[in-house]
Amino acid sequence: xxxxxxxxxxxxxxxxxxxxxxxxxxxxxxxxxxxxxxxxxxxxxxxxxxxxxxxxxxxxxxxxxxxxxxxxxxxxxxxxxxxxxxxxxxxxxxxxxxxxxxxxxxxxxxxxxxxxxxxxxxxxxxxxxxxxxxxxxxxxxxxxxxxxxxxxxxxxxxxxxxxxxxxxxxxxxxxxxxxxxxxxxxxxxxxxxxxxxxxxxxxxxxxxxxxxxxxxxxxxxxxxxxxxxxxxxxxxxxxxxxxxxxxxxxxxxxxxxxxxxxxxxxxxxxxxxxxxxxxxxxxxxxxxxxxxxxxxxxxxxxxxxxxxxxxxxxxxxxxxxxxxxxxxxxxxxxxxxxxxxxxxxxxxxxxxxxxxxxxxxxxxxxxxxxxxxxxxxxxxxxxxxxxxxxxxxxxxxxxxxxxxxxxxxxxxxxxxxxxxxxxxxxxxxxxxxxxxxxxxxxxxxxxxxxxxxxxxxxxxxxxxxxxxxxxxxxxxxxxxxxxxxxxxxxxxxxx
Numbered sequence: 001x002x003x004x005x006x007x008x009x010x011x012x013x014x015x016x017x018x019x020x021x022x023x024x025x026x027x028x029x030x031x032x033x034x035x036x037x038x039x040x041x042x043x044x045x046x047x048x049x050x051x052x053x054x055x056x057x058x059x060x061x062x063x064x065x066x067x068x069x070x071x072x073x074x075x076x077x078x079x080x081x082x083x084x085x086x087x088x089x090x091x092x093x094x095x096x097x098x099x100x101x102x103x104x105x106x107x108x109x110x111x112x113x114x115x116x117x118x119x120x121x122x123x124x125x126x127x128x129x130x131x132x133x134x135x136x137x138x139x140x141x142x143x144x145x146x147x148x149x150x151x152x153x154x155x156x157x158x159x160x161x162x163x164x165x166x167x168x169x170x171x172x173x174x175x176x177x178x179x180x181x182x183x184x185x186x187x188x189x190x191x192x193x194x195x196x197x198x199x200x201x202x203x204x205x206x207x208x209x210x211x212x213x214x215x216x217x218x219x220x221x222x223x224x225x226x227x228x229x230x231x232x233x234x235x236x237x238x239x240x241x242x243x244x245x246x247x248x249x250x251x252x253x254x255x256x257x258x259x260x261x262x263x264x265x266x267x268x269x270x271x272x273x274x275x276x277x278x279x280x281x282x283x284x285x286x287x288x289x290x291x292x293x294x295x296x297x298x299x300x301x302x303x304x305x306x307x308x309x310x311x312x313x314x315x316x317x318x319x320x321x322x323x324x325x326x327x328x329x330x331x332x333x334x335x336x337x338x339x340x341x342x343x344x345x346x347x348x349x350x351x352x353x354x355x356x357x358x359x360x361x362x363x364x365x366x367x368x369x370x371x372x373x374x375x376x377x378x379x380x381x382x383x384x385x386x387x388x389x390x391x392x393x394x395x396x397x398x399x400x401x402x403x404x405x406x407x408x409x410x411x412x413x414x415x416x417x418x419x420x421x422x423x424x425x426x427x428x429x430x431x432x433x434x435x436x437x438x439x440x441x442x443x444x445x446x447x448x449x450x451x452x453x454x455x456x457x458x459x460x461x462x463x464x465x466x467x468x469x470x471x472x473x474x475x476x477x478x479x480x481x482x483x484x485x486x487x488x489x490x491x492x493x494x495x
Contacts, residue, residue, distance in 0.1 A: 055092060055096040055155070056164055056168065057095070058088070058091050059156075059159075059168050059171045059172075059473070061091060062088040063469075066085040066469045067179055067207070067470075068084055069083050069084050069208075070211075071208040071210070074210060084466075089151075093155070096158070110154060111154060111157045113482055114427070114482065115423075116154065117423070118419055118423040120150065121420065122413070122417055122419075126409045127376075129373050129375045129413060130375065132410075133376070133378050134375055134381045135377075135378055138377040138380070139375045139378060140377075141377055146468075148472060149469075149471055150472070152472030153473075154476070156168060156472070156473050156475075156476020157483075161480065165442075165480045166438065168476075168477060169442060170254075172222065172470065172474070173226050173258060173261050173265075174261070175470075176222035176226070177261040177265060179207040179218065179219070179268065180207070180219060180265045180268035182207045183206070183215060183219070183267075184264070184267060184268070184271060186207070186271075187202050187203055187204070187205040188203075191204075191205075191206075198273050202271075204271070205272050205273075206272070209464075209465050210465075213274045213277070213460050214462065214464050214467070216276070216277030216278075217274070217276075217277060217460060217467070219265050219266075219269045220280050220281045220456065221449050221452055221453060221462065223262060223265040224287075224444075224447075224449050225445035225474075226265055227258075227262045227445065227448075228292075228441040228448070229254070229258040229438070229441060230259040230262055233254040233258060234255040234259075236255075237251045239437075266281070275459075276455075276458070276460050283451055283452070284451045284455070285448070287447055287448050288448045290303040291432060292444050355399045357387075357388050358391070358395055358399050359399070361386045361407075362386075362403040362407035363403065365379070365407035366411075368386070371412055372412060373406070373410035375408060376413070379398055379404055379407055380394040380397070382407075397461040398461075399459055399460055400459060401461050401462070401463070402414070404461060421450065424450060424475070424478065427478060427482050428443055428478055430482070430485065432447070442477065446477065
């Protein structure tokens with residue numbers, strides 16, 4: 001719908017007062033500062049103006065720069081009071097707030113979606129663990145992550161209406177592609193770290209994450225969205241050509257970009273050489289195959305064919321021996337050892353035994369603090385009291401996020417965490433009913449992303465290096481899809 005000039009949003013009285021004062025102050029500073037400082041200030045003013053016109057301009061900044069937290073912390077000559085994720089969130093929040101004041105004259109008209117309810121439930125449940133926390137500082141640091149996830153969900157929902165969500169998806173995939181390129185550079189010799197050497201000539205990729213496993217996790221989280229957006233825009237191109245005999249160049253370019261991005265990001269998963277990432281990636285791709293057809297029996301049939309094909313490839317010997325061995329060991333890591341006490345440790349089983357030892361420490365915490373846990377974010381703080389003999393070095397988390405949540409927030413937090421993801425999966429499955437092909441493909445892609453996170457969380461914690469900020473934006477995209485699909489899609493039967 002095209003608005004008339006009279007219906008366009010008007011500035012509030014505060015906006016009409018702020019603009020001339022800000023312009024005069026900026027002009028005075030530019031005239032009196034040295035030329036380099038004036039150029040920098042002018043660039044910041046242009047960025048600020050873009051952010052005020054549309055907070056969407058802050059999303060690429062947030063999504064691209066936030067994963068550089070570890071890189072900046074290890075390589076920068078000096079550290080700022082706030083890390084890069086906090087700075088970019090503040091930029092987004094400030095842009096959104098200023099635009100609200102200038103255009104609408106109010107800040108309190110917060111958007112709402114049923115998707116937000118399970119997030120609030122888990123934030124509240126994990127907040128209760130403050131009463132039993134070993135360290136309130138550690139609790140606050142972890143709890144604020146989920147507060148930021150909730151805030152970004154709301155900001156995305158408010159900023160992404162009227163098809164603007166497609167720009168946020170583009171920014172999300174572009175950010176992952178940039179990190180994938182860094183990972184490819186590292187894999188083909190850019191690292192030089194001998195302890196990451198594989199196959200005698202490659203190096204496990206870690207992007208800007210400093211470690212391969214979380215980097216592989218970030219890649220795997222975004223690749224389902226990349227794949228499905230490439231599919232969605234390709235379908236648009238084919239539909240336009242079939243119905244009108246004309247090529248939609250915009251969709252063709254986006255299909256090509258998302259296809260290339262999907263290949264690069266999937267390469268990042270492989271280059272990480274992370275067994276958990278590989279296994280989770282395979283499961284998420286299977287979910288895409290099953291969830292994409294509108295009729296469940298079609299998805300089930302295609303899924304069965306995919307499983308048969310994968311088994312056939314595995315038995316044919318086409319998979320390189322080193323990769324096949326690493327894939328097999330991924331499942332062995334999960335199920336081969338349930339109790340490490342009395343197990344002989346050697347160089348081959350050390351990684352498995354170490355992980356299971358930390359699982360057992362988490363279970364010990366949960367047994368001693370069954371209802372509220374030892375405090376959100378307090379696994380490392382409490383580890384010394386609950387560790388097993390000889391395993392005195394905490395790894396920061398239990399290498400199983402479900403056990404981590406159980407140990408830190410108790411049975412109450414664990415139940416609310418499971419409730420959160422059950423509800424998120426439910427809403428995402430319903431969003432597949434969107435009549436818009438791009439919206440439908442995004443819903444299927446998000447379903448693959450949630451699946452990836454659910455599987456990889458069995459062996460790792462992916463809420464690190466500001467990836468939780470990307471999850472907050474993804475929750476917001478789901479809220480937008482739910483709003484577009486309509487409440488009826490949530491209440492009716494399966495597609």
